[in-house]
Amino acid sequence: MDNNKINILKCVIRSLGIESARTIEEKIDLQYSYLRHLKERLNNNVLFLKLIILNALVSYQLSTTGENWWREFSEYPWEDISGSILEEYVGFLSNSKGNRRFLEGKIKRIYRLKSLLNTLSFEKFKNYYNNMETFRNSIAKILNTKGSSKTVVFTVKIFGYGGRMVFNKFIPYPYSVEIPKDSRIEKYSTKFTKGDVLKFWNEVARNSGVPPLHIDSLLWPALGNWEKVKKPLKSLDTDIYQKVKMLIELV
Numbered sequence: 001m002d003n004n005k006i007n008i009l010k011c012v013i014r015s016l017g018i019e020s021a022r023t024i025e026e027k028i029d030l031q032y033s034y035l036r037h038l039k040e041r042l043n044n045n046v047l048f049l050k051l052i053i054l055n056a057l058v059s060y061q062l063s064t065t066g067e068n069w070w071r072e073f074s075e076y077p078w079e080d081i082s083g084s085i086l087e088e089y090v091g092f093l094s095n096s097k098g099n100r101r102f103l104e105g106k107i108k109r110i111y112r113l114k115s116l117l118n119t120l121s122f123e124k125f126k127n128y129y130n131n132m133e134t135f136r137n138s139i140a141k142i143l144n145t146k147g148s149s150k151t152v153v154f155t156v157k158i159f160g161y162g163g164r165m166v167f168n169k170f171i172p173y174p175y176s177v178e179i180p181k182d183s184r185i186e187k188y189s190t191k192f193t194k195g196d197v198l199k200f201w202n203e204v205a206r207n208s209g210v211p212p213l214h215i216d217s218l219l220w221p222a223l224g225n226w227e228k229v230k231k232p233l234k235s236l237d238t239d240i241y242q243k244v245k246m247l248i249e250l251v
């Protein structure tokens with residue numbers, strides 16, 4: 001593999017740092033703005049966090065883009081629900097436009113979360129936000145899956161977004177939570193490594209001082225639709241724009 005290209009990658013990510021990742025998360029990633037609108041509309045922090053966790057856990061094999069899926073989710077009238085969150089969520093999922101594949105498995109997954117969901121309070125969420133590795137472990141255990149699996153680490157990413165809004169505090173993601181290996185990240189990674197993608201990004205993270213989930217934020221929106229992202233990014237911050245452009249053009 002091209003070590004020169006890998007060194008440039010690490011160098012650009014290091015110079016962007018966690019703060020630029022945070023800027024992209026909060027100002028460019030549409031998933032973040034959909035969550036913020038939902039939080040404001042709902043006015044119920046515990047319900048908000050429970051719902052976004054459920055939605056993240058079934059965010060795989062979508063029938064649309066991740067961005068459209070989170071828009072559909074955030075526009076549902078969750079403020080009107082009166083009965084069980086799980087039943088309501090399953091109703092939403094079963095009739096959704098953007099998430100139609102493998103429904104049976106996804107619904108089973110939702111019900112697996114029942115016992116955990118019932119124990120989640122504002123205080124418990126606060127503890128989980130202060131220790132996102134423990135949150136990752138609880139989710140992986142209840143789903144009987146690896147802590148590095150795409151949906152588990154992606155759920156930590158979304159929970160981190162929601163926690164930031166609810167607790168009004170930015171806590172960087174831990175290095176121990178890996179990058180969500182979805183199709184965008186996987187395709188990009190093949191230009192740098194033929195080996196284990198997660199190991200590769202763990203190494204880049206340690207080397208650049210940017211945790212894997214924040215590296216995901218630097219790349220994921222731009223890898224989805226660069227043409228759409230570049231204008232708002234350029235007008236937001238030309239330095240970040242130039243550096244993200246370098247990351248995109250590196251492959």
Ligand SMILES: Nc1nc2[nH]c(O)nc2c(=O)[nH]1
Nearest residue numbers: 059066180181182185216220
């Ligand atoms: N790596 C990522 N995969 C995702 N899928 C999805 O729906 N959102 C994301 C994301 O933010 N990162």
